[in-house]
Amino acid sequence: MKIAPLLAPILLLAGLATQPALAAFEQLAPRPEIDVSDTADPGTIIVKTAERKLYLMTAPGKAYVYDVAVGKPSEQWFGKSWVSRKRRAPTWVPTPSMREKNPKLPQSVGPGPKNPLGERAINLGWGTYRIHGTNNPRSIGSAASAGCFRMRNEDVKDLFERVHVGAEVRVLH
Numbered sequence: 001m002k003i004a005p006l007l008a009p010i011l012l013l014a015g016l017a018t019q020p021a022l023a024a025f026e027q028l029a030p031r032p033e034i035d036v037s038d039t040a041d042p043g044t045i046i047v048k049t050a051e052r053k054l055y056l057m058t059a060p061g062k063a064y065v066y067d068v069a070v071g072k073p074s075e076q077w078f079g080k081s082w083v084s085r086k087r088r089a090p091t092w093v094p095t096p097s098m099r100e101k102n103p104k105l106p107q108s109v110g111p112g113p114k115n116p117l118g119e120r121a122i123n124l125g126w127g128t129y130r131i132h133g134t135n136n137p138r139s140i141g142s143a144a145s146a147g148c149f150r151m152r153n154e155d156v157k158d159l160f161e162r163v164h165v166g167a168e169v170r171v172l173h
Contacts, residue, residue, distance in 0.1 A: 090121035
C-alpha cells in the first residue's frame with residue numbers, strides 16, 4: 001500500500017497539496033501582460049492610487065493590470081505590506097472606526113450578494129486593510145473605500161489564484 005495516495009485528501013484539506021493549486025493556476029484564463037516601468041519581482045503587487053490600478057508583476061517590466069477602487073482621500077495609505085491571508089467567501093466585520101462613524105452597521109455580513117467584500121478577500125499585513133471584491137461594482141475606478149482596494153469580483157478571483165501568501169504589496173500614489 002502506498003502512503004502518498006492516502007495522504008493526498010488530508011494534504012488537500014489542510015491546504016498543503018501543491019498539485020491541485022498548480023492545476024488551478026494552469027486553468028486560469030489567459031490575461032494580457034502589459035509593459036510597465038516597474039521592475040519589481042514577479043508576484044509583487046503594486047497599487048497606484050492616482051491611476052486607480054493594481055499591477056501584479058509577472059516579470060521585470062511586465063504585469064497584469066486590474067482596475068480598482070481606492071480609499072477616500074482621507075483614508076488612503078501608502079507604503080509596503082504583504083499578503084497575510086487569502087479567504088474565499090469572506091465574512092465582513094466592520095472595524096471599530098467604521099462602527100464609530102456609523103453605529104447602525106451590522107455586526108457582520110456573511111457570504112452572499114450583500115457582502116461588501118464580495119467573493120474573495122486578500123488580507124494585507126497585520127491590519128484591517130484588504131484587496132477584495134465588492135457588492136458595488138460601480139465604485140471601481142473611484143476613491144470610495146475606507147482604505148481597502150476593491151476589485152470586480154471576477155478580477156479579484158483571478159488575482160486570488162495568481163498571488164501567494166507572503167507576496168509583497170507596494171501602495172504608491
